[in-house]
Amino acid sequence: MVSLVKTLMSANLLTSLPQDLRYGARVLVKSPGFSLIAILTLALGIGANTAIFSVVNGVLLNPLPFHDPNQLVSLFQEIPNFKNGSISYPNFT
Numbered sequence: 001m002v003s004l005v006k007t008l009m010s011a012n013l014l015t016s017l018p019q020d021l022r023y024g025a026r027v028l029v030k031s032p033g034f035s036l037i038a039i040l041t042l043a044l045g046i047g048a049n050t051a052i053f054s055v056v057n058g059v060l061l062n063p064l065p066f067h068d069p070n071q072l073v074s075l076f077q078e079i080p081n082f083k084n085g086s087i088s089y090p091n092f093t
Contacts, residue, residue: 028035066072 028038063069064072
């Protein structure tokens, strides 16, 4: 009984899909301002989501591209006005 109901519901959804798409297109053509705002909102949302995921994927999810990242060190030089200043190449060698 349940499988028969699911089959009938999916068949009804597939037959009404073209009609729903035509109705949606008609509504969007009738109100171009709303269409423009809806498209811009979708574009900004998708773009922001992609940018944030790219940063999170590159910084947090992927491992560092080094053989043994636990052995990386950071060198600083302490001078009177700058507590953690970077070391210039001539001072390092």
